[in-house]
Amino acid sequence: MWRTCHAVRTLNLGILAHVDAGKTTLTERLLFVSGVIDQLGSVDDGNTQTDSLPLERQRGITIKSAVVSFEVNGVVINLIDTPGHPDFIAEVERVLTVLDGAVLVVSAVEGVQAQTRVLMRTLQRLCVPSLIFINKIDRSGAQEGPILQSISDRLTPGIIAMGSPYGLGTHDPGFTPYDPAEPGFTSRLTSQLADHDDALLAAYVGDEKVPYDQLRHSLVTQIRAAQVHPVYFGSAVTGAGVEALIEGVTEFLPTVEGDAEGPVAGSVFKVERGPSGEKIAYVRLFSGTVRIRDRLHFGDNAEGKVTAIHLFDHGKAVHHGTVTAGHIAKLTGLVDIQIGDAIGTPRTTAGHYFAPPSLETVVVPSNPADKGALHSALTQLAEQDPLINLRQDDVRQEIYVSLYGEVQKEVIQATLASEYAIDVTFRETTPICVERPAGVGTSLDVLGKGGNPYVATVGLRVEPAPAGAGIEFRPDVTIDGIPIHAFKDVEAFRRTVETAVRNALRQGIHGWQVTDCIVTMTKSGFVSATSAKDFRLLTPLVLMDALSRAGTIVCEPIHRFHLDVPADTVGQMLAALARLRAVPETPVIRGSECTIEGVIPAGRVHLLQEQLSGLTRGEGVLESALHHFEPVGGKAPSRPHTGVNPLNRTEYLRQMKRGI
Template sequence: MHTLNLGILAHVDAGKTSLTERLLHTAGVIDEIGSVDKGSTRTDSLALERQRGITIKSAVVSFAIDGIVVNLIDTPGHPDFIAEVERVLNVLDGAVLVISAVEGVQAQTRVLMRTLRRLRIPTLIFVNKVDRGGARYDSVLRSISEKLTPAVVAMGSVDGAGGRDARCTPYTRADAGFTDRLTELLADHDDALLEAYVENAAVLPYYRLREELSTQTGRALVHPVYFGSAITGAGVGALIGGVRELLPASRGDADGPVSGTVFKVERGPGGEKTAYVRMFSGTVRIRDRLPFGRGDGRAEGRVTGISVFDHGSAVRESAVGAGRIAQLRGLGGIRVGDPVGDPDTAAPGRWFAPPTLESVVVPSSGTSRGELHVALAQLAEQDPLINLRQDDIRKEVSVSLYGEVQKEVIQATLADEFGIGVTFRETTTICLERPNGSGAAYEVGEQNGNPFLATIGLRVDPAPVGSGIAYRLEVELGSMPFSLMRAVEETVGETLRQGIHGWQVTDCVVTMTHSGYWPRQSHSHGVFDKSMSSTAGDFRNLTPLVLMSALKQAGTTVHEPIHRFRLELPADQLGPVLPVLAQLRAVPGTPAVHGSVCVLEGEIPAARVHELQQQLPALTRGEGVLESEFDRYRAVVGTVPDRPRTDHDPLNRKEYLLHTVRRIASGG
């Protein structure tokens, strides 16, 4: 049987989980459709998911369509959990993007569709909730074409939209208007088809159009649009037919080298890990020794259990091959995003913005900070973007966040799974620093107050925006032992996590310009004398002093995350809204007035989006609609925010050396 790994994506509350339930029921996997409101759905298994009625973690279920095994992955719709969606995108063969026929295209819908198109993931669009009051057909279809992509075609009509008896009728070859629209759409991407159409449209048989629709959908050039209702089942049969006919099945060589990627990690009651792996090539069998991870984190484990998804459940198997999704057990150190097998597997893409918020996690009385850190570290294994930040000075730990709802999830998870109660401090924005220019510094071992047996010279230069951090050498690679070279490079990366103002430094090139070391020395009886020989510790301790001195000479500018916003509001309320936007440091563009509705686009600091959302209902009589998404980092205007350092500040040489030398003397 062929396999199709299918993602279900949507803006929150568009009905994506309900659609999953309806698909499973139609395929005969479940006898009764679960309810999101009642917390009885198959894919929302977490207690918090059932309580809130939202999807938080991606979940995999399966069903069969005419010889095709569909592994259906239900993803979160709330923007706070976009990291879950990002990981799933790397393993999909195709997707269904769900849109509400009532609310239409929403902020998250646009973000998702833009990403699906950029990754060229074959995508069908399902307009759900045609049975709900306020459901629309023509205007939603027009909005999809205007806001998402013009390369769409409706695959059927809707009668009685907005009522429980709404019916969805698929178009056929007998619908001349449909075949004309389909021909025009497909001809835009096929010159031979266009030529035949221009010469004589009648020579294009319907089967030829369907074949070309399948081809172009599979290449993510066009996106068929289906209408229906997950609650009543209207139109779902046509959608299933579209999945079977138009989306491509998995490809991969089961006899090739083992290659796959981990997109989800769960822990069992005993703490054992289960890795969800999409296999791209090869076959994994029980008791195989399987390498995983990257670089220095490369490890190996013995596979003790394999489960694949079949007819709605995870079924134990002895092996899993290319194209399938499996649960692998026995790989203790595995993390989300790890490649398994072939180390050349491409790194998972970053398609969405990183978290731009953070908050300090405060343990309740009776909970040690050590217990909290261990629990958070386990959560970070399942979600690397949680990104723990340990402050050894203040004995605090911070987590990165996409939004306030994520706080509730972390809080509930710590309570339910670890028995740890926590609260959060006020959410703050994560900024970054970029060098203003170039700066250089060097220190010679045991000279001018340098107590370390190490000579290091470093230069910091600015680099293009978005390039990250690059490390280069202007010294011979063999001028020092590799272990000492590696110590400097690793410490450069660690040191740049906190710049002049305490923020991560990025978009720069760090070049090693000077190097020197003391070769290994021994006493006459052959015992290694550490006091006379350079160690990696000497270079790790000196690097922060040299690098921060160079960075201080270069200077840095703090940049804050900026969102693009689109605001729809009553035209007569524009006046009261503009002063509020100014107070929030937003920069609006020119308003566009369409009758009684005004559309305003512009920029706003990420830190102020939540405030705008809170004030908007009162400002617009409850009619304002705000869409926002991360756009870029912009230099801070006015007071520069400083972030408290979590280390012994290398910018304060005296205190840094006092602490470092004392630590070395004590053997710490």
Template structure:
């Protein structure tokens, strides 16, 4: 029996949660189809999900297609919750990307498809809502080819569009036009198939086999049409999933290896980790290694069967399971043997930040604990604490997240909160190279450690890299167990210090190299004779040295830039262009697309909200704008700063006073 871990992705309101309900109904898991509007669906279990009719948290349900077990992961479509999609991508075997037959290819659809193609995740497309007025077929097929991928192949024809009798008719084996189109697409990637096709030796069976192979390699993308509401086309989609998408590779006898993609807390407050197993077997009472150094005992296991999670003695390769007992586990941790680096982000990081203020002063401590737990479940939403101002900040993708955080804090923790106005999150990048050092036993250095660091620029998007370039004999391995342990902790100190740079923003895209190291012990060589060095000495000295090196390197403050696409009636362009220019946008040459004028360009993220607010008035309510994060760009003119929340290592006197005497 095979297993397929299948993601279902879409732009918000395309109907993917309703499609999930239809698939569960067709498989006999549920007796009736729930309604998103009524809040009665299987996967939208949060109160706010039912209230708003949107998916906020990814959910796993299971059903069977013959001898194939499908673990279906329903993900959010709203761009404010893209972090939930981020975590799911690394555990999928394949995806269904849902598109509305009325609205067509939307902004989030394009973002998702680009990511799926970059990660080479096998994907079939399902065009939903063919029974809705305004549903399209030919025009939408052309739009998919233009905006998503030319390697899309419709698997049938939609009839009765826009009526409740709309249906999907799969192409028959003797459909010469379909076979020719399919062969033309498949032979681009298969020379042997091309030779056989030229010689007219290709059967329909061989074409279907080649289609499955190339779909499994994410080279082509079958397209199905239908309606999740009335069930049209879903039978063909299910058959396509069974035939065309690759099953999970199963290696039960291999070493334990898996990835945690979701963490939640039980009603009793215990952590529950969702893990996709790639090889091996995790049993109840096994001691499981995870993350960089964690190891804890699994106290309970459940796996997904017939629509729900059920208790099990173990979770095996290919399966998705829930694990209890791992108190320190985090989203993104790899369990057992690591499968390479999974730290790269597939989507843009959050670009907004807001202060969260408790309505009652007595809730300050409880609010910190609650937000820390929420940040555990969502690592892309970082938490900053400003001890000087007694304020807490969280990063966001959008304003809808405020409502979710507010409702979660109220419902789950009994804490009422308010939010300050959101501000744009900038970053800092080093301009040049800078070095600094603090030497052991010098009068100016009150810490029992020698640290020398060099900071230099790295390619954009590369993040932070830490390197150790010192004589291993100068490393206090006895404090950190070994040189590897020291390197790991120094990298942690460096990353923590770089959360706030010269102007208070996160520093990224740099290489930090440790070029000097030293410690002291009572019995002298190979170290310096003196009082024993401690881990705290290295932890507290690192920010001071690193900020000195960064000050010599200097930094650019960079703001997030979005690429926008704006459609407007041609006669309103004269009003739109000056408004766009005032918002510091850089437009491209306008293009005519049918009855509309299309304007593309770049705009600072901070100005995007203003563009959306003004657009209706500028275009008689007919203008539509979509955008996606593109890059960070150095700010010209006055550089914005962010108040520091650390002990301010840029001011040596202040830092030493706070670190040595207050703590």
């Protein structure tokens, strides 16, 4: 039975897991237990509450995050079910920005899997308070001790089992929470918590008995600091252990109050289209109050009026007049809103938590007449997932999208067919390379000389920066070279030139993004007729000339991989890795299991995944993520430039004159 409480608190909770660990089934069970639904849906039957997309129901996987709400123990929980497949990690990244806490689901049979490790590392890096739910204890092969050891070894040693399962592998399993008065439990609790609590450490060393109230206070503090993680066992299918999990969620994870009277501050973590094509933004509000007809500032300089607000209530999104700090809402009316936009006062963020996509492909309509409709459809899909990085080669009339993997390609294909009635095929998936300057290059276009048609002088120097440094712009010019009459102030001038530099560097000599470089503005000149447009259009010409003089090195993406395989398959596994140009480190063998780590070209990861099952009798587990870029051996690969190419000065000037 749930405790009643007059004061209602809010908790924005994420459910995260490796694909097929059972998080969507757990979400369904939570909705059932809390009374939101009368009948349990099934992932296999395609009738769960959160997997609402036809493709999700068909494939039995979560593709888009979904929000549902329920109330237990006086806490309103906005629960966000996230994708588990690594191809949709971008969807998880956006959710992480709005969470108060999380439940990480681990299968009692499959154990710690590749995505589980990635998610736990990220939760810890962001200090998101998290509980661990070991699911599927009703399945044959479910274990208690080995799975706890695996979590301690491969995820984090900071775990505390909050009870013990029974009936593992049967149709009627259960979970018994430990009694706070049980000496064995309090002893283990004291030992674990002493690592981060000096008072408990002194008591532990002195063999003193610590009151449970003190232990519980320390436990709550350390959970909310993401230093320790309570572990629960159960089965989302049978309901075993779920009530204990809910007690843990409402007792240990931090709830939100927020300042409803403060300045409006929120974050957009999802965008979708409504029945009439209108944009709907999913917003976590951190501060302030938003009402219908309020005008909101968001993104860089955009503004819009809220025409509708929907709050999540007992499994449904219902119309509401306001949304206050701490809540999640769907806002309609913000036409130019994009995923990742800050609403109102921006909050400090840590940037991206996962590596960007390292693969790309060309999307080809089966019917050439669908090219325009395909671009429009992909533009809408890019609103929902900006990391697909839609770009079009106007010369070849080809459309490129970025990918995390092959499953994402299949989902894009199915979505285009089902939602837009467009049949497509794909070219071969290729790695997304980058270019780095090979040396130092300078260029100067002087006003009125050398065929410079613009009323401005621009000089630029390009030079290499350390790997991973990105792009740095240095406006090393004097104030008397800046046309203040054409700009609001010096800062506006700097922003204009830097934006032009960064835009131009999206495509280098070989067509790849240029990175790890320092661009210095060495000269600037003007006359009274000079406008901001002159600097904006001249800068790419000068920059590309300087880059051509410096030369570039094309670098391919390299993934760091972690392989768990049976020890007796190491020989053939190493041979396969050599064929795929991987560079493995010395294998680590522990009994019948072996771990191999190393690096592999991103373009070969899919081939490794395809071969893994056959090489390891289906027991191998692969985890990989973009790690670094390194120079390509042999001839540098190129890709076509999109848009107007400033490397071709004559064509660039012709197109700019036409206003393209």
